[in-house]
Amino acid sequence: MTDPPKTAPARAGExxxxxxxxxxxxxGVLLDDLGIRRALVRISHEILERTEDPGxxxxxxxxxxxxxxxxxxxxxxxxxxxxxxxxxxxDTTLYRDDLVxxxxxxxxxxTEMPSAVDDRVVVLVDxxxxxxxxxxxxxxxxxxxxxxxxxxxxxxVDRGHRELPIRIDYxxxxxxxxxxxxxxxxxxxxxxxxxxxxxxxxxxxxxxxx
Amino acid sequence: MMGRGLLxxxxxxxxxxxxxxxxxxxxxEVGERDVKKVPTLRGRTIxxxxxxxxxxxxxxxxxxxxxxxxxVVNFSPSSSSLSKSESIIDTAKTLDAMDPxxxxxxxxxxxxxxxxxxxxxxxVINAGDGAHEHPTQALLxxxxxxxxxxxADGLTVTIVGDIAHSRVARSNIYAFTKMGAEVRVAGxxxxxxxNVESLGVKAFGSLREAIDGADVVMALRIQRERLSGAIxxxxxxxxxxxxxxxxxxxxxxxxxxxxxxxxxxxxxxxSHDLTDHRPSVILDQVRNGVALRMAVLYLLAGxxxxxxxxxxxx
Amino acid sequence: MARVLIRGxxxxxxxTNRDEIADVLLEDGRVVSVESNIDxxxxxxxxxxxxxxxxxxxxxxxxxREPGQEYKEDIASxxxxxxxxxxxxxxxxxxxxxxxxxxSVTEYILDRARHESPVRILPVAAATKxxxxxxxTEMSALVEAGAVAFSDDGKTIMxxxxxxxxxxxxxxxxxxxxxxxxxxxxxxxGVVNEGPVSTRLGLPGNPAAxxxxxVARDIHLAEITGGHLHVGHVSTAGAVTLIREARNRGIHVxxxxxxxxxxxxxxxxxxxxxxxxxxxxxxxxxxxDACIEGLADxxxxxxxxxxxxxxxxEKDVEFTEAxxxxxxxxxxxxxxxxxxxxxxxxxxxxxxxxxxxxxxVFHLDAGRLVRGAPGDVVIFDPERRWTYDPAKGYSKSxxxxxxxxxxxxxxxxxxxxxxVVYHVxxxxxxx
Numbered sequence: 001m002t003d004p005p006k007t008a009p010a011r012a013g014e015x016x017x018x019x020x021x022x023x024x025x026x027x028g029v030l031l032d033d034l035g036i037r038r039a040l041v042r043i044s045h046e047i048l049e050r051t052e053d054p055g056x057x058x059x060x061x062x063x064x065x066x067x068x069x070x071x072x073x074x075x076x077x078x079x080x081x082x083x084x085x086x087x088x089x090x091d092t093t094l095y096r097d098d099l100v101x102x103x104x105x106x107x108x109x110x111t112e113m114p115s116a117v118d119d120r121v122v123v124l125v126d127x128x129x130x131x132x133x134x135x136x137x138x139x140x141x142x143x144x145x146x147x148x149x150x151x152x153x154x155x156x157v158d159r160g161h162r163e164l165p166i167r168i169d170y171x172x173x174x175x176x177x178x179x180x181x182x183x184x185x186x187x188x189x190x191x192x193x194x195x196x197x198x199x200x201x202x203x204x205x206x207x208x209x210x
Numbered sequence: 211m212m213g214r215g216l217l218x219x220x221x222x223x224x225x226x227x228x229x230x231x232x233x234x235x236x237x238x239e240v241g242e243r244d245v246k247k248v249p250t251l252r253g254r255t256i257x258x259x260x261x262x263x264x265x266x267x268x269x270x271x272x273x274x275x276x277x278x279x280x281x282v283v284n285f286s287p288s289s290s291s292l293s294k295s296e297s298i299i300d301t302a303k304t305l306d307a308m309d310p311x312x313x314x315x316x317x318x319x320x321x322x323x324x325x326x327x328x329x330x331x332x333x334v335i336n337a338g339d340g341a342h343e344h345p346t347q348a349l350l351x352x353x354x355x356x357x358x359x360x361x362a363d364g365l366t367v368t369i370v371g372d373i374a375h376s377r378v379a380r381s382n383i384y385a386f387t388k389m390g391a392e393v394r395v396a397g398x399x400x401x402x403x404x405n406v407e408s409l410g411v412k413a414f415g416s417l418r419e420a421i422d423g424a425d426v427v428m429a430l431r432i433q434r435e436r437l438s439g440a441i442x443x444x445x446x447x448x449x450x451x452x453x454x455x456x457x458x459x460x461x462x463x464x465x466x467x468x469x470x471x472x473x474x475x476x477x478x479x480x481s482h483d484l485t486d487h488r489p490s491v492i493l494d495q496v497r498n499g500v501a502l503r504m505a506v507l508y509l510l511a512g513x514x515x516x517x518x519x520x521x522x523x524x
Numbered sequence: 525m526a527r528v529l530i531r532g533x534x535x536x537x538x539x540t541n542r543d544e545i546a547d548v549l550l551e552d553g554r555v556v557s558v559e560s561n562i563d564x565x566x567x568x569x570x571x572x573x574x575x576x577x578x579x580x581x582x583x584x585x586x587x588x589r590e591p592g593q594e595y596k597e598d599i600a601s602x603x604x605x606x607x608x609x610x611x612x613x614x615x616x617x618x619x620x621x622x623x624x625x626x627x628s629v630t631e632y633i634l635d636r637a638r639h640e641s642p643v644r645i646l647p648v649a650a651a652t653k654x655x656x657x658x659x660x661t662e663m664s665a666l667v668e669a670g671a672v673a674f675s676d677d678g679k680t681i682m683x684x685x686x687x688x689x690x691x692x693x694x695x696x697x698x699x700x701x702x703x704x705x706x707x708x709x710x711x712x713x714g715v716v717n718e719g720p721v722s723t724r725l726g727l728p729g730n731p732a733a734x735x736x737x738x739v740a741r742d743i744h745l746a747e748i749t750g751g752h753l754h755v756g757h758v759s760t761a762g763a764v765t766l767i768r769e770a771r772n773r774g775i776h777v778x779x780x781x782x783x784x785x786x787x788x789x790x791x792x793x794x795x796x797x798x799x800x801x802x803x804x805x806x807x808x809x810x811x812x813d814a815c816i817e818g819l820a821d822x823x824x825x826x827x828x829x830x831x832x833x834x835x836x837x838e839k840d841v842e843f844t845e846a847x848x849x850x851x852x853x854x855x856x857x858x859x860x861x862x863x864x865x866x867x868x869x870x871x872x873x874x875x876x877x878x879x880x881x882x883x884x885v886f887h888l889d890a891g892r893l894v895r896g897a898p899g900d901v902v903i904f905d906p907e908r909r910w911t912y913d914p915a916k917g918y919s920k921s922x923x924x925x926x927x928x929x930x931x932x933x934x935x936x937x938x939x940x941x942x943x944v945v946y947h948v949x950x951x952x953x954x955x
Contacts, residue, residue, distance in 0.1 A: 094240070094248040094278075094508075105509050107229070108236035144245040220724070297840040319842035320726035321796025328795075340844075342726030377726060404729055408720035 030175055030183065031197040036156065039172035040069065043154055044076035046170055051121055054081055056149060058120040060088040062138050063109040065127025065185040068195065069156055073125060075192075088113040090124070095137035111141075118146040123170075127185035128197075129155035132166030157197055159183050178202060215312075215333035216506055217324050218343035219384035227388060231353050234498070234505035240277060241501055251280035254311040254511050258284045259301075259326075260337070261317040266472060267337050267347075270496075271314050274503035280311070280511065302326040312511040315339070320377075333510045341375045347471055348381030350502040352389060354495050355426055358467050363390035368420045368462075369411075370396045370452055371430030371479060372441075374403040378471045379430055383409050396420030397452060400441035417452050424462040428469040429454050429479040437478075445478055455481035459489075467491050527551045528942050529564045533572025533903060537579060538876035539892030548577055550899035553941035558893050570944070572903050575936055578875045579891045580612025580643075580900030582882040584702070584780055585677070585756055585828035586853065588614070588645070590636060591629065592621025597833040597920050599633065602853070603641025604918035604954075605831070607946040609853040610935045612643050612900035613883070613890045618650040619678045625650035625661045627669035634670050642945035642952055643938070644900070646672045646888065651690045651701055657681040660693050667697045672886050675702035677756055678803075680738055682708055687742065691751030700752040700778065700886060705738035705763065706730075706804060715844050717790040717805045725793065727843060730805050736762035743770045746777055754885060755779040757830050759804040761814030768823040778885045780828040781815045783852060783859040784925065788812070792925060798839045799925045802830075803848035816868050819877055826882035827874075829856050833921030851924040854917045858931035861906055865932070899942030908934040918952060 031039070048054055057077070061070030067089055077083045091109040099105065124138050135153055142151065156172040161179060177183060180202025187195045219227075240248055256275040258268050268284060275282035287301055298317075302325075305313060310332045315323040320340030327334035338344040355362055367386045373379045373395045386393045387410045395406060396414040406413050414420035421427055437445045454468060468480065468490040476482050484490050530548040535558060537543075547562040548555065588602035597605075599616075606614045616633065618624035624633065630647045637645035649671035653659040655678070663674060674694055680703070681687040687703075694701050711734045716722045718729025739755055743766055746753035755767060758779045770777045784802060789809050792800045800806060818824040832849025839846050860878075863869040869877075883891030890898060912931050914922035938946035946952050 091236070094250040096250075099250055099512075108233050108508075110236065111239050140249065144243065144248070146244070297837055298842060299840040317842070319844050321843045324796050325843075340726050374723075380724075380726060403723040404718045404731075405720040405723055408723065 027199045027201045029196055030157070030199050031173060033194045033196060036172065036195045036197065037072070039156065040072050041076055043170045043172060044073050044080060047073070047123060047152070048077065048081055050152075050169075053121070054083055056119065056121045057083065057085050058088065058115070058117060058122045058148070059085055060090050060113070060122055060124050060138075060142070062124060062126045062134060063089055063091055065156070065187065066125040068187040068193075069127060069154070070123075070125040072192075073123070073154065086115045088117075090138055090141055092134055092137035092141055095140045097133060097137070113145050116146050117142060117148045119149050121150045121152065122148040123152045123154055125154045127155070128157045128159060128183045129153075129168050130159050130161045132162045132164035135166045135168075136164050156185060157183055175199070215327050215510060216335045216345050217327060218336060219345045219348050219381045219388070220343065222384075222388070224388050227349070227352070227385065230349055230502070230505050230509065231356060233509060234349070234353050234502040237504035237508070238498065238501035240504070241497075247277050247279060249279045250508060251275070251278040251311070251511055254280040255309065256280045256282045256312045256314065256507065256511060257305055257308075257310045258282060258314045258337075259305065259316070260284070260286045261298075261315075261322070262338075264316055264338065267316065270499045271337060271503050273500050274507055277500070277504055278507055280507065298322055298326060299329055302329045306330045306332060309513060311513055312507060331513055333512070335506060335510065338377050340377065341380070342377050343381045344377040345381050346499070346503055346506060347378050348385040349506070350495055350499045351382055351428065351469060351471070352385045353498045353502055354469065354491055355467070357494070357498070358491060359425060362386055365391045365425040366394065366423055367391050367426040367428065368394045368396060368424040369428045369430065370417060370420065370454060372401040372432050372436060373397050373406060373430070374401050375433070375436070376430045380409070382428065383411055387411070394420045394424070398442055398448075417454070417458055418461055421458060421462045424466055426467055426469060427454055427459065427462055431471060431473065432475060432479055434475065434478075449478050453478060453481060454484060456484065459484075465489075469495060472496065526942065527564055527567035528570060528899070528939065528944075529562060529567035530570045530572050530577055530901060530903065531562075533575045533577035535577045535893065536871055536875045537893040538872045539579070539880035540894055541872075542893070543872055548893060548901060550901070550939065550942035553899050553943070555893050555895055555897045555899055557895060570903065570937060575903050575905050576871075577901060577903050579879040579893050579897075580902050580938065580940065581610045581856070581878040582613045582826075582888060582891050583611045583829050583831070583853065584615050584673075584754075584826055584882045584886055585782075586614050586616050586831040587619065587833065587849070588616040589833060590620060591632060595920070596835055598640070599636045599645060600640035601918055601920045602831070602833070603637065603643050603645060604952040605851075605853040607642040607938045607940070607952050608918050608935060609855070610857050610902035610904060610938055611829075611853055612902065612938060612940045613646055613888060614643060614853070615646045615648050615672055615886060617648050617677045618675060619655060623650050623654050624648070624671075625653045625655070627662070627665045630666055630669035630671050642954060643940050644890075646670075646886070648673045648675050648677070648702065650674065651676045651694075652681060652686065655679050657683055657686050660689055663693060663697045663699070667699060671699070672888065673700045673702050673754065675704070675756065677702060677704045680704050680706050680708055684741060684745065688745045688749060691745050691749040691753065695749070695751050698887075700754040702754040702756045703738075703742055704756055705735055705742060707734045707737040710734040710737065713844065715801060715805065715848075716793050717807045719790065719808055721790040721793060725796070727793075732760040732762055732807065732811065735760045735804055736766060739763040739766050743767070743775060743777060746770070747773075747775045750776065752776045752778070757782050757785065757804060757828070758815060758818065758824055759785045759807050759811060761811045764814045764818035764823055768818065768821070771823060778826075779818070779824040780826040780882070780885075781819060781824050782828060782830045783856045784850060785815055786812065786819070786827070787859055787862055788925065796843050797925070798841070798843055798846035799850055799923045799927070801843060801846050801848050802850060805848075816863060820869055820873060825877070825885050827856065827860055827877045828882065829853050831919075832923075833919050834923045836922055839923050849923065851914065851917075851919050851921060854919065855912055855924060855926050855931065857904060857935060858933035859926065861933040864906070899939060901939045902935060903937040904933060904935045906933045908932070910934050
């Protein structure tokens, strides 16, 4: 009837298949490591400019890509303004709006909110923004952790196709794409490892859909 | 394989078990929040179909479902279909017509969840059937052991008690052997089922030998009516020979933990002081029960609709 | 009267050691001759070219449920199922309601059979009144009324003295006592064979020893009484061994085995399908093997169906609550032909177990194709494949482990007393 939840080997095979597919269709690097780091420095300055009480900032990365980006922004803010800010990790999976049918359920990722969000200025950090649904889910999740003073959103890449009235406060780069294209953010595991953003062109038959 | 429900650990492979445990660990974090509720199964209906009463398990499933925002309905028909005009199959079909997204079944006869699952569109989760399986209990036991020991692989797990009549024993035997542990069973020969070794365990007629070098000692709940002569002469003799106490535990590894699926007959399966104190982890088992059942409901609940859940990247 | 010529089939009649292409001529309900190229121009022709022609099958063990449980089966539906399965003589067990422990019930069954059944129905009367194991039935009157054997089947006479009296008294009427051999104190609540399967499924086990203990007791009682012990539905290697030894010692013991105990093991129970619940239960592969061996070496005389219809609502319950038993009449032949295809039995051994052997065990005038014998003949294609759907069968019930499965071997024509009572295309032709 429907597929069982994906198991690890199935996923590994899928990833290998996906990687091969991407290699064949990769249309190029949209942002290299240097470009990403420059964009994050600019965003860090913008955050400081727009926040009245920078000491109240709380960076929350949305896994997986948002987490290393949030860390990098925190490092920047530490260097620029000597701020020691909390960094949270907030998985949005349990708040998604598409978990309707039985079938493969997305794997959950870690949520770790080290300090309370009440009265903090929470900056949600995501790698690639598009429909706005993940940000919506993240905001709902955040509200379950308390009542932040304000919520702002960082996206390294905004590729458009918004489906909800969500505004991204800080954008690294606007990249108009086709609906069938995929924009992938990759980061090496090391805390200051290399990062890049690549475009994967969708198949003519629309094999890659998001 | 999982997918059509969770009827027994025997049907799972190691990857399924790992996925459930990993998901349960994340669910445990939800339970530690101020607001212990996520909207994941909003609008979904879960029916707790308990033909045999079990307040603990039913409550655990109920809390798990509610923490995921599902509507949880408890339905407890009289225990045997013979006492009513409706067969279990009729009951199942009637419930299915109400479009539940999961049905959690407990019955005193082995195989009933399977028979019901054969008739239902909704996935069936076995909450204990006769002396067959109790998969969520074994998974929460496994979760607890992995939390305490960091792994199950290579551990020695001794299960003590009435193996013949225990669904918890069977599910745990499958769960721990699939995860690479050595499983031993111990009990009076009248409480060991025929060909118990065919389940992949070593059988012992002496608790001391069975416990020697064990990392985990799991005592099973004994039905008191079985301790009155038919297969065990007396409670006193049971406790003396197979009750776990600190003296017998000395033969286990120094850091061994003691488990029990509850509720404990104090002074029978476990000595009084072991019931409430380290190294017993009974309350951790209960706590993990909710998270584990949340994980199972998250992974399985839903009626069959061919709608893919694409991961969005926005 | 009408003459019927069955032409050109492979005639297998173990009673006369015949296995050759031949014609069979029936007249006035009886066999006239079996030879090649019979010239009988005025006879009705039945073309059997490419088919096997054997005596009609004799079933020593079926539950036709009439009187009392006609919602499960009755003499008309059970007799029709028999005709469709090639059985021309069916011995029906006494556990009806009321129990067939009184000549009036025996006569009722025979009267119903005369009017309703396309095949011969031969009542087995109860050995004890009400199947209670307390008082011997009026065996003499029952035989007078038409009972062919005695049995409390479904229940074991646990009182050894009572069982001894039954075996002793039955000698007076020279009829066999067919036993359901299970030590019920050992079976207790067991519903599947005790072993790795019962342990895996978590269902209460019924140990093989329950059967062997009971068979051993009954053999000893047959030995001291000289009565004719017939062991019903043998299911264990231990029982086969005991019967073999007893026969070697000259004790009057015969035995039967069901099609399901010859081909299915307890592994079939894995899905908790109540249509795999039998009494005695399906056993291990070693037991199945021993039963086949017993049939091959003559330790076991007959294949008997233990046709046990139960309504859907009775089987759609918890495994422990479901009544034991499965349908057998319509599937017996294709199921046991598997033993010929696998080389375990010769065609003659198999046909003997379905015809002359059971006839001999119950002293029936049936099961052989010789001049003057009843014109009961079955014609079948051992290769033809078909799919069994109990809903389309003749039994009122559907409790078969073979439902929906492809079968190989199909009854083409069944004749009783020289009259076609079943044809594969025309169905059962009522008398």
